[in-house]
Amino acid sequence: MTELTPPAGGGCRDLPVLRQRGQREVFCGLTGIIWLHRKMQDAFFLVVGSRTCAHLLQSAAGVMIFAEPRFATAILEETDLAGLADANEELDREVARLLARRPDIRQLFLVGSCPSEVIKLDLARAAERLSAAHAPHVRVLNYSGSGIETTFTQGEDACLAAMVPALPQTDARELLLVGALPDVVEDQATQLLTDMGVGPIRWLPAPRADDAPGVGPNTVFALTQPFLGDTHAALIRRGATCIAAPFPFGEEGTTAWLAAVAAQFGVPRDRFDAVTAAPRARARKAVSAAAETLNGRSIFFFPDSQLEIPLARFLTRECGMTAVEVGTPFLHREIIGPDLDLLAPGPTLSEGQDVDLQLDRARAARPDLTVCGLGLANPLESEGLATKWAIELVFTPVHFYEQAGDLAALFARPLRRRAALRLEAAE
Amino acid sequence: MKLAVWTYEGPPHVGAMRVATAMRGLHFVLHAPQGDTYADLLFTMIERRDRRPPVTYTTFQARDLGSDTADLFRTACTDAVARFAPEAIVVGASCTAELIQDDPGGMAETMGFGIPVIPLELPSYQRKESFGADETFFQIVRHLARPMERTAEPSCNILGATALGFRHRDDVAEVERHLTEMGIAVNVCAPLGASPSDIARLGAAHFNVLLYPETGEAAARWCEKSLGQPYTRTVPIGVGATRDFLAEAAALAGVPVAGDEDRLRLPWWSRSVDSTYLTGKRVFLFGDATHVMAMARVARDEMGFEVAGMGCYNREFARPLRALARDYGVEALITDDYLEVEAAIEAAAPELILGTQMERHIGKRLGIPCAVISAPVHVQDFPARYAPVMGFEGANVLFDTLVHPLVMGLEEHLLTMFRDDFEFHDAAGPSHHGGKAVAPPPAEAPAPVSATLAQDGVIWLEPAERELRKVPFFVRGKARRNTESFAAQKGLSEISVDTLYEAKAHYAR
Numbered sequence: 001m002t003e004l005t006p007p008a009g010g011g012c013r014d015l016p017v018l019r020q021r022g023q024r025e026v027f028c029g030l031t032g033i034i035w036l037h038r039k040m041q042d043a044f045f046l047v048v049g050s051r052t053c054a055h056l057l058q059s060a061a062g063v064m065i066f067a068e069p070r071f072a073t074a075i076l077e078e079t080d081l082a083g084l085a086d087a088n089e090e091l092d093r094e095v096a097r098l099l100a101r102r103p104d105i106r107q108l109f110l111v112g113s114c115p116s117e118v119i120k121l122d123l124a125r126a127a128e129r130l131s132a133a134h135a136p137h138v139r140v141l142n143y144s145g146s147g148i149e150t151t152f153t154q155g156e157d158a159c160l161a162a163m164v165p166a167l168p169q170t171d172a173r174e175l176l177l178v179g180a181l182p183d184v185v186e187d188q189a190t191q192l193l194t195d196m197g198v199g200p201i202r203w204l205p206a207p208r209a210d211d212a213p214g215v216g217p218n219t220v221f222a223l224t225q226p227f228l229g230d231t232h233a234a235l236i237r238r239g240a241t242c243i244a245a246p247f248p249f250g251e252e253g254t255t256a257w258l259a260a261v262a263a264q265f266g267v268p269r270d271r272f273d274a275v276t277a278a279p280r281a282r283a284r285k286a287v288s289a290a291a292e293t294l295n296g297r298s299i300f301f302f303p304d305s306q307l308e309i310p311l312a313r314f315l316t317r318e319c320g321m322t323a324v325e326v327g328t329p330f331l332h333r334e335i336i337g338p339d340l341d342l343l344a345p346g347p348t349l350s351e352g353q354d355v356d357l358q359l360d361r362a363r364a365a366r367p368d369l370t371v372c373g374l375g376l377a378n379p380l381e382s383e384g385l386a387t388k389w390a391i392e393l394v395f396t397p398v399h400f401y402e403q404a405g406d407l408a409a410l411f412a413r414p415l416r417r418r419a420a421l422r423l424e425a426a427e
Numbered sequence: 428m429k430l431a432v433w434t435y436e437g438p439p440h441v442g443a444m445r446v447a448t449a450m451r452g453l454h455f456v457l458h459a460p461q462g463d464t465y466a467d468l469l470f471t472m473i474e475r476r477d478r479r480p481p482v483t484y485t486t487f488q489a490r491d492l493g494s495d496t497a498d499l500f501r502t503a504c505t506d507a508v509a510r511f512a513p514e515a516i517v518v519g520a521s522c523t524a525e526l527i528q529d530d531p532g533g534m535a536e537t538m539g540f541g542i543p544v545i546p547l548e549l550p551s552y553q554r555k556e557s558f559g560a561d562e563t564f565f566q567i568v569r570h571l572a573r574p575m576e577r578t579a580e581p582s583c584n585i586l587g588a589t590a591l592g593f594r595h596r597d598d599v600a601e602v603e604r605h606l607t608e609m610g611i612a613v614n615v616c617a618p619l620g621a622s623p624s625d626i627a628r629l630g631a632a633h634f635n636v637l638l639y640p641e642t643g644e645a646a647a648r649w650c651e652k653s654l655g656q657p658y659t660r661t662v663p664i665g666v667g668a669t670r671d672f673l674a675e676a677a678a679l680a681g682v683p684v685a686g687d688e689d690r691l692r693l694p695w696w697s698r699s700v701d702s703t704y705l706t707g708k709r710v711f712l713f714g715d716a717t718h719v720m721a722m723a724r725v726a727r728d729e730m731g732f733e734v735a736g737m738g739c740y741n742r743e744f745a746r747p748l749r750a751l752a753r754d755y756g757v758e759a760l761i762t763d764d765y766l767e768v769e770a771a772i773e774a775a776a777p778e779l780i781l782g783t784q785m786e787r788h789i790g791k792r793l794g795i796p797c798a799v800i801s802a803p804v805h806v807q808d809f810p811a812r813y814a815p816v817m818g819f820e821g822a823n824v825l826f827d828t829l830v831h832p833l834v835m836g837l838e839e840h841l842l843t844m845f846r847d848d849f850e851f852h853d854a855a856g857p858s859h860h861g862g863k864a865v866a867p868p869p870a871e872a873p874a875p876v877s878a879t880l881a882q883d884g885v886i887w888l889e890p891a892e893r894e895l896r897k898v899p900f901f902v903r904g905k906a907r908r909n910t911e912s913f914a915a916q917k918g919l920s921e922i923s924v925d926t927l928y929e930a931k932a933h934y935a936r
Contacts, residue, residue, distance in 0.1 A: 022503075051555065074428040
């Protein structure tokens with residue numbers, strides 16, 4: 001299949017990583033609910049937490065909060081903290097009220113938060129108890145999206161990993177694609193693989209509880225997102241085999257990802273080329289338009305989503321950028337290895353964060369573009385650094401061929417805007 | 428436990444952040460888990476601030492739980508003081524840190540920083556954002572302000588303006604202008620723009636102007652008791668309240684009342700004939716108590732609206748709001764549950780809602796025009812232009828804000844006059860969308876079943892239904908509801924054209 005040329009100096013897989021500990025300017029895993037609930041149409045996410053958790057969801061969900069979303073927070077009150085037995089009764093009552101009001105709900109996730117973890121409210125037991133009480137119509141699952149355990153996209157990982165043990169057993173040889181992607185992206189991936197003769201294809205998460213994929217020793221799975229470490233482990237525990245591949249960003253990444261899957265299913269070379277030739281050419285063309293702006297520019301990634309390393313690989317190899325530092329909240333060497341192999345040595349790789357020290361490094365390096373969260377973006381802009389806010393990369397369709405140009409454009413736009421604005425006097 | 432999707436207020440530590448971010452030379456060390464930094468983006472995005480809030484989070488993680496979190500706090504505190512060299516620090520805990528009981532205040536006080544250390548008690552499971560702001564400001568004032576000699580000339584402090592406050596930036600500028608016009612100097616404005624050393628010289632002012640009771644009342648009371656400074660009780664929102672406020676401030680300063688009324692346009696705009704159609708428009712008010720109470724007066728006495736309902740989400744002010752609501756002949760709604768607000772609005776069927784961001788969406792859903800008068804607000808209510816709601820310019824801003832969502836008099840008149848016109852019928856698109864206008868639907872053939880079932884089993888006879896269709900579309904829903912409840916009251920089982928007009932006469936004003 002199409003072998004990608006590794007960089008001249010070898011990849012980054014075995015290079016040392018900078019680990020610092022201090023203030024981390026990141027979201028907690030609860031944020032994952034915002035996109036997960038759109039993807040799972042019959043699921044409801046009930047956070048058991050504090051007013052802070054509710055306020056976070058509201059701030060992160062923006063206007064979505066008004067569209068009858070399928071998530072809410074059961075806010076702990078002082079009486080809940082006084083005695084634990086009481087909290088369980090309260091939870092049962094709130095869940096019963098919620099399910100009575102929303103009979104369309106088939107899966108209910110009890111999502112743990114920092115307060116519920118610290119007071120050791122046993123949500124796993126609560127999920128079992130409530131599953132029994134509301135069977136067979138509703139299944140109640142539990143995972144933690146707390147800040148003390150999860151960072152941003154890790155919330156999706158925790159959610160999917162909680163679903164894996166409950167998936168039906170199967171001996172069928174099926175391809176399971178893992179990670180919540182926008183529908184349009186999911187359809188394109190399915191189409192490309194179907195055209196190569198790969199199948200049957202199942203997705204985790206499935207849009208509805210009834211479509212839940214089976215898992216077993218003949219299941220092979222490929223991750224579409226890099227942040228799925230626990231789900232990866234849970235699937236392997238069920239006997240499934242993982243296809244290692246770089247993540248499908250850009251023309252190269254998508255081709256390498258598809259090639260890894262095609263190899264697993266014995267797709268002949270000419271068939272693979274026939275299916276991918278046209279979309280590859282389109283992707284290359286679309287990327288090259290944005291690459292004109294990006295070529296030769298330097299980029300600095302603050303940690304956010306774990307997408308940083310594959311994105312740095314795409315931007316350096318396909319758009320001609322130079323990476324200064326690539327920060328990630330968590331680095332899973334096995335999963336991200338194929339991307340590290342393709343990333344040329346040079347940038348500092350950092351895992352975790354001490355935000356003030358990292359800001360000092362960014363200010364010293366003065367990168368042309370800084371990828372960071374919304375708490376840092378405007379302050380850095382006012383210091384004269386161009387920024388690209390990272391959360392958009394999780395909500396916008398960016399994977400696979402047809403989105404490759406859009407992905408590059410997301411990074412080119414702040415630079416083009418900076419060049420376009422002329423606010424000083426004309427003289 | 429209480430189920431919540433939307434919250435009007437954040438947790439109390441967000442209130443503390445609003446005070447710290449408003450000030451200069453102050454740093455806030457917050458004992459909080461990873462993730463609580465989300466609150467930074469309220470300031471950098473919604474308020475569009477160009478620097479990070481002066482807040483250091485300890486960001487403890489699961490593996491730190493145990494004795495380690497106390498060390499994390501000490502390290503974070505030491506690093507923050509070294510890096511930012513603040514004049515003073517405030518320390519507190521977020522909801523999760525409150526549960527692990529590390530006592531950040533006690534720890535910080537023993538660390539010997541040589542600057543004032545102000546510990547905060549923020550009961551996250553009982554209180555909310557406004558309390559957090561009020562309490563934090565109060566503690567800062569209590570720790571730093573001391574009695575001192577008054578300034579030679581009349582002067583005052585402006586208290587209560589914070590970061591993330593609805594129009595606080597421009598309200599302060601407007602009120603300062605009014606005070607200056609009367610020869611009253613502003614000694615310190617706090618927390619907005621003040622440093623800890625400014626707080627230390629609060630005592631030099633002759634009196635205090637309390638702009639926002641939600642965020643400044645505890646401090647104003649303490650100043651009254653400990654510094655001997657009286658404070659103003661009138662919040663200058665609207666023409667009448669501004670005049671009352673000017674009289675109150677002038678009396679406290681011992682100067683004659685003065686004010687440049689040339690720039691005040693609300694009274695004339697409101698008296699001009701195009702505003703006649705505003706008379707008796709039914710409004711529903713909801714938001715923080717201060718803005719709701721002040722806006723009720725503007726709505727009734729300065730715009731000529733009828734107050735159809737009012738309420739607030741901050742329980743702290745339930746008593747004065749209930750009393751005021753009685754004066755207006757309505758019952759106050761005190762709740763932080765937006766579903767209750769939605770139900771109350773639906774029941775009151777107002778023609779205009781004055782509320783928060785949430786009521787804007789409720790209005791959208793119910794098809795009722797809405798103007799935003801109170802926090803919580805979104806990014807569009809932190810405008811680039813000058814947009815106070817206080818003082819004379821604030822009154823001008825309010826007139827425009829309250830009128831724009833409504834169909835103005837002339838427009839309403841034309842719509843009614845030409846409602847059967849081929850261009851103005853209900854199905855036609857807006858005229859500026861040239862190609863979108865469509866021909867009126869063909870006259871409907873008389874329906875074989877000549878009646879429709881209304882709520883409560885009342886039947887609409889076909890001629891009445893046809894008559895109802897002649898009512899302009901933007902009031903038709905109300906006419907339908909009024910007629911149906913009139914019929915229900917009278918125990919009628921059918922609605923005829925006569926019932927329709929009897930109901931109209933019944934509800935006429």
